[in-house]
Amino acid sequence: MPTTIHHLATLSPPCNTRTWSSTPHPHLPIIATACSDKTVRIYSLQTFQQQSIISGGHKRSIRSCAWKPNSRGESVLATGSFDASAGIWRRWEEGGGKGEMAGGEDGEVDFTGGLAGGGDADQEDEEWRFAVILDGHDSEIKCLSFSPTSPLLATCSRDKSVWIWEELDDDNFETVAVLQEHEGDVKCVAWHPSEELLASASYDDNIRLWREDVDDWACCALMTGHSGTVWWVEFEDANNIYALGSSDSLSEEQKAYVQLRLKVGPRLISCSDDMTIRIWRRVAKDKPEQMNGQSKAPSIWKNRDFEEEWVVEARLPQVHERPVYNVSWSRKTGKVVSTGSDGKIVVYEERWRTAKEEDGDVVMSAQAADDAVAKQSNGEEGTGGGLTEWVAVAEVENAHDVFEINHVVWAPRADKGKRTEDEEIIVSTGDDGEVKVWTLDT
Numbered sequence: 077m078p079t080t081i082h083h084l085a086t087l088s089p090p091c092n093t094r095t096w097s098s099t100p101h102p103h104l105p106i107i108a109t110a111c112s113d114k115t116v117r118i119y120s121l122q123t124f125q126q127q128s129i130i131s132g133g134h135k136r137s138i139r140s141c142a143w144k145p146n147s148r149g150e151s152v153l154a155t156g157s158f159d160a161s162a163g164i165w166r167r168w169e170e171g172g173g174k175g176e177m178a179g180g181e182d183g184e185v186d187f188t189g190g191l192a193g194g195g196d197a198d199q200e201d202e203e204w205r206f207a208v209i210l211d212g213h214d215s216e217i218k219c220l221s222f223s224p225t226s227p228l229l230a231t232c233s234r235d236k237s238v239w240i241w242e243e244l245d246d247d248n249f250e251t252v253a254v255l256q257e258h259e260g261d262v263k264c265v266a267w268h269p270s271e272e273l274l275a276s277a278s279y280d281d282n283i284r285l286w287r288e289d290v291d292d293w294a295c296c297a298l299m300t301g302h303s304g305t306v307w308w309v310e311f312e313d314a315n316n317i318y319a320l321g322s323s324d325s326l327s328e329e330q331k332a333y334v335q336l337r338l339k340v341g342p343r344l345i346s347c348s349d350d351m352t353i354r355i356w357r358r359v360a361k362d363k364p365e366q367m368n369g370q371s372k373a374p375s376i377w378k379n380r381d382f383e384e385e386w387v388v389e390a391r392l393p394q395v396h397e398r399p400v401y402n403v404s405w406s407r408k409t410g411k412v413v414s415t416g417s418d419g420k421i422v423v424y425e426e427r428w429r430t431a432k433e434e435d436g437d438v439v440m441s442a443q444a445a446d447d448a449v450a451k452q453s454n455g456e457e458g459t460g461g462g463l464t465e466w467v468a469v470a471e472v473e474n475a476h477d478v479f480e481i482n483h484v485v486w487a488p489r490a491d492k493g494k495r496t497e498d499e500e501i502i503v504s505t506g507d508d509g510e511v512k513v514w515t516l517d518t
Contacts, residue, residue, distance in 0.1 A: 079470040081421055084493075084501065084513045085124040091117060091509040096138070097402075097483035098505045102145050104169070105490035107503060108153060109511050112137040116155055116165075121490040121501075124513060130155075133163040133206045139217060145224045153204075154229060156217035162210040162231050164247070167203050207247045212239055212254075223267045223274075228252070230274050232262035238276050238286070240293060253293035255286055264308045269342055277306035283346055283356070289382050297384040299356055304349025304399065312342045312405045319410030320428060320464065330428060333463045336360065343389065345412065347400035353392040353414055353424075355466075359385040392466045395422045406486040408498050411516075412466075415481040421504055422471040423516060429465045470516060476506035489515075 093112040100107045105121040108130075116130040116138055136158035144152035148169075155163045215234035222229050227243040238255040260279030267274055273296075274286045283306055285297040317337045320326075326334065337343075340358040347353045361381075398417035405412055412424045475481060483505040489495075502514040 081472040087119040087511040100487035110138040135159040156220040158216040160213045164207045219264045230265040232265045234261045275309045277309040302348040313407035316410035349399040355390040357389040404485045415484040479508040481506045
């Protein structure tokens with residue numbers, strides 16, 4: 077059956093200047109939007125109305141914001157600005173610990189002592205405390221990201237550097253690394269969901285992976301192949317493999333592929349000025365060969381566990397006609413949504429590739445698929461990595477009229493029209509100052 081992207085709502089009121097990105101809260105039905113007017117606007121995903129405006133901490137446009145994950149009892153928001161600083165904001169979640177929120181019969185959540193009811197704006201703003209400013213970058217901060225596994229915050233900048241900060245205690249951060257191997261603006265940073273592994277994307281067309289090596293952070297993988305600025309990178313959820321179906325319905329080859337995916341861990345997605353979207357997968361490391369009962373020493377250039385090899389597993393169908401600015405990977409369905417300069421929103425789905433007996437093709441074994449991927453050149457055409465393929469299932473054009481869309485993200489649906497417990501919405505953020513909410517309908 078056909079799938080369509082349907083406009084559900086526009087968050088109100090809109091910003092009167094460009095909006096850069098919108099970030100859903102880890103467990104509350106709210107979303108934070110980074111705006112060019114030096115503010116962050118907090119909207120309710122239940123009513124689609126603005127709840128508060130965070131302002132006063134930055135001197136220039138706020139380019140990015142990120143919620144601290146696993147934070148209970150209070151909400152912690154980091155903001156990155158064109159003024160080269162990052163800010164940390166805090167607010168207590170009254171009536172809300174560990175995702176338990178006070179709610180009325182109408183289902184609206186009041187987690188801030190009257191915020192959901194539309195109280196006085198000044199009072200709402202006072203509930204956010206500007207806790208600390210992080211200085212050090214020489215130019216605009218483009219993106220920041222909290223680690224889900226450790227007390228680390230990563231920031232990246234037009235100054236070509238990535239900084240890693242450690243939160244020692246409330247309102248006290250220490251710089252632990254300054255990474256300067258990129259040769260151009262660093263557009264995005266993203267943490268692995270279960271490892272202390274950081275990805276960064278740059279104007280130099282490359283992606284780098286970083287991890288701590290002994291007493292310092294260093295690059296453990298360089299991923300090349302894009303022929304334009306890499307605007308965004310993001311790791312998938314570790315459970316996305318199960319979106320392909322239960323193990324009972326899989327062939328032996330498919331089961332072997334699932335085991336391979338589980339072994340190497342979450343994949344990485346990237347999008348670029350070259351209009352392509354690529355899926356990268358870590359190559360599984362072989363055990364050292366045995367020689368007369370002793371392990372054979374690996375070659376020097378890849379003998380360290382620290383170094384990793386990542387390859388392009390798939391290239392998504394090229395639907396966009398101009399640079400792709402952002403992609404988001406659903407943590408519930410494994411679907412991907414993308415947007416960019418052409419004003420389109422596109423949704424993709426990963427499916428098992430079927431054998432095509434008429435032209436002699438057959439389903440490859442997991443090992444054959446892995447070998448094919450390992451040998452695949454980064455510039456090779458194709459939309460799959462062997463056993464699976466990616467299909468564009470829905471798109472909408474001119475989603476923000478004539479304006480560019482800067483960001484899209486999946487978020488849990490929380491309004492009264494919610495149809496299933498796990499239903500998601502798509503939130504798009506554009507140059508027109510509007511933040512729009514979309515449903516994916518079949």
